[in-house]
Amino acid sequence: MRRRRWSVGTWTAYAIALVATVISLFPLYWLFVISTKTPREAFETPPQFIYIPDFSKYFEVWNSAGFADAYINSIQVVLLGVGLTLLVATPAAYAIIRFKVRGVRYLRFWLLLAYTTPEFLFVIPMYVLYQQLGVYDTVAGLAVIYQVFAIPFAVWLIQSFLGEVPKELGDSARVDGCSELQTLLKVYLPLAAPGLAATAILVGINMWNEVTIALSLTFDEARTVQIAVAGYRGYAAIRWQEMTAAAVMAVVPMIIFAGIAQRYIVKGLTFGAVK
Amino acid sequence: MTLRARTRLRRGDRGSRFLVPAVVILGLTSIYPTLYSIYMSFFDWNWGLRFNFVGLANYVELATSERFRTALWNTIVFTVSAVSVEFVLGLGLALVMTRVRVGQGMLRTLLLVPLMVSGIIVSVIWKVMLDPTLGVLSYGLQLLGLPRLGFLGDPAMAMGTIVLLDTWWQTAFVFIVLSAAVQALPVEPFEAAEMDGANSWQRFRFLTLPLLKPAILVVLMFRTVDCLKVFAIIYGTTGGGPLTTTESVQILAYRQAFKALDMSGSMTTMVVFSAFALLVLAFYQRLLPSEGEAT
Numbered sequence: 053m054r055r056r057r058w059s060v061g062t063w064t065a066y067a068i069a070l071v072a073t074v075i076s077l078f079p080l081y082w083l084f085v086i087s088t089k090t091p092r093e094a095f096e097t098p099p100q101f102i103y104i105p106d107f108s109k110y111f112e113v114w115n116s117a118g119f120a121d122a123y124i125n126s127i128q129v130v131l132l133g134v135g136l137t138l139l140v141a142t143p144a145a146y147a148i149i150r151f152k153v154r155g156v157r158y159l160r161f162w163l164l165l166a167y168t169t170p171e172f173l174f175v176i177p178m179y180v181l182y183q184q185l186g187v188y189d190t191v192a193g194l195a196v197i198y199q200v201f202a203i204p205f206a207v208w209l210i211q212s213f214l215g216e217v218p219k220e221l222g223d224s225a226r227v228d229g230c231s232e233l234q235t236l237l238k239v240y241l242p243l244a245a246p247g248l249a250a251t252a253i254l255v256g257i258n259m260w261n262e263v264t265i266a267l268s269l270t271f272d273e274a275r276t277v278q279i280a281v282a283g284y285r286g287y288a289a290i291r292w293q294e295m296t297a298a299a300v301m302a303v304v305p306m307i308i309f310a311g312i313a314q315r316y317i318v319k320g321l322t323f324g325a326v327k
Numbered sequence: 328m329t330l331r332a333r334t335r336l337r338r339g340d341r342g343s344r345f346l347v348p349a350v351v352i353l354g355l356t357s358i359y360p361t362l363y364s365i366y367m368s369f370f371d372w373n374w375g376l377r378f379n380f381v382g383l384a385n386y387v388e389l390a391t392s393e394r395f396r397t398a399l400w401n402t403i404v405f406t407v408s409a410v411s412v413e414f415v416l417g418l419g420l421a422l423v424m425t426r427v428r429v430g431q432g433m434l435r436t437l438l439l440v441p442l443m444v445s446g447i448i449v450s451v452i453w454k455v456m457l458d459p460t461l462g463v464l465s466y467g468l469q470l471l472g473l474p475r476l477g478f479l480g481d482p483a484m485a486m487g488t489i490v491l492l493d494t495w496w497q498t499a500f501v502f503i504v505l506s507a508a509v510q511a512l513p514v515e516p517f518e519a520a521e522m523d524g525a526n527s528w529q530r531f532r533f534l535t536l537p538l539l540k541p542a543i544l545v546v547l548m549f550r551t552v553d554c555l556k557v558f559a560i561i562y563g564t565t566g567g568g569p570l571t572t573t574e575s576v577q578i579l580a581y582r583q584a585f586k587a588l589d590m591s592g593s594m595t596t597m598v599v600f601s602a603f604a605l606l607v608l609a610f611y612q613r614l615l616p617s618e619g620e621a622t
Contacts, residue, residue: 076499151342163353169357199356203352263446
């Protein structure tokens with residue numbers, strides 16, 4: 053009796069988990085399907101699930117209207133932005149976990165505030181400032197403003213990873229004559245390297261996927277891949293295959309990254325949220 | 328002052344040097360623009376030569392603006408609906424997954440995939456799926472004998488559809504955080520409760536929920552502030568329409584600044600709305616256990 057109830061429960065759990073997985077993945081599969089079907093095939097009823105994929109639009113999109121440029125811009129923004137984030141957030145996280153700095157409470161609240169504040173409060177003043185400084189529509193300008201959400205997120209993650217390093221290791225390095233900076237670089241960083249890599253990947257995914265700020269602070273030269281994809285959506289009714297092909301190209305690298313770092317992503321997301 | 332206190336102080340001072348880069352960059356990217364926005368909200372500026380001090384006129388105008396009230400209401404409706412639905416589904420899924428033994432890790436990873444997609448891609452995906460005449464979902468509804476629905480183009484359905492998009496996109500965040508919290512639950516209280524004859528609803532109500540409370544509050548806080556900021560999935564689908572049925576505050580601010588060139592009006596909107604978001608954040612902060620108690 054008991055055993056039977058248990059197995060019914062498990063069976064239901066599997067069914068629910070499976071349905072949830074299908075709901076999560078089917079829309080992405082369908083995006084791919086539409087991108088590889090000619091318009092006539094795409095809207096056949098009933099839809100064909102077995103067909104010969106047509107990748108021609110991928111080449112067409114890549115070679116047209118600056119899509120490749122936007123793609124390269126996004127790669128540059130992510131590399132520059134993530135580099136800056138790690139450089140700035142790592143020492144900050146180290147200071148928070150290792151020293152009793154006065155006012156850390158306020159710093160924590162500031163991080164939360166910076167992360168919470170809706171983008172347009174920052175974007176319009178930065179639009180004005182960037183126009184004056186001549187960094188409007190540049191990759192560097194975008195990488196700098198992205199720090200407003202990247203630094204809080206990275207500090208939360210990195211402090212939890214650095215916090216896993218036993219404090220005694222740092223203390224003994226200090227006794228051996230290392231400066232605090234050397235202790236961070238030689239003791240903490242090697243041990244927290246996987247965590248830093250996970251942080252880099254998560255911050256990178258956030259930057260790659262960012263829309264609101266990129267829309268407002270770029271125009272043409274520094275247009276990111278998301279804005280390029282958004283550019284196709286105006287013609288949705290006519291150019292579905294191009295639009296979906298562009299979307300697939302923008303999303304595939306993120307799914308690959310997520311796959312590579314999946315173990316740390318789960319850890320990173322939970323740490324970032326819980327701490 | 329004891330020697331120890333003095334060394335601690337010195338260590339503290341050295342430590343603050345490590346914070347300088349973060350403080351400088353955060354100052355530039357958050358404090359500076361916030362002060363600038365507040366300053367500009369007392370002027371009338373159209374991104375051109377018109378630049379007059381108007382005192383509180385922008386605020387008076389905002390207070391009487393029906394458009395702003397609609398946008399604020401839309402944002403609140405969206406946030407409350409999306410956060411509730413995502414919370415219930417995410418928590419349910421986290422609890423269900425504890426029963427799944429074989430393949431749990433793989434299913435968990437696959438469930439995370441929507442989180443790796445940008446708001447624009449979410450828009451593209453669902454525009455394609457929900458197209459009233461050509462979309463696969465419309466076709467599915469037809470097979471079930473249901474009428475064709477307008478989804479994003481129907482004023483009565485548009486907001487619900489945006490909530491649906493966000494649910495597909497972000498439920499995994501609730502799921503993954505609560506899933507970790509569920510796995511960290513202690514076993515003993517549950518065994519004791521079962522011995523005492525507590526049924527599964529009682530165990531959920533009086534053990535699981537209270538024990539998960541800190542994690543639940545954190546998840547709700549992050550989802551709430553993210554939802555208040557909603558922009559990309561609306562910009563990418565309806566653009567705020569039909570009429571203004573899906574116009575969120577950030578969409579309104581975008582239109583004010585970049586379509587109507589009412590820069591100071593847009594900044595006033597954002598100053599007021601950010602103050603509102605700050606209040607919501609403060610509310611969650613009060614509910615959360617303070618630093619000392621948190622584990």
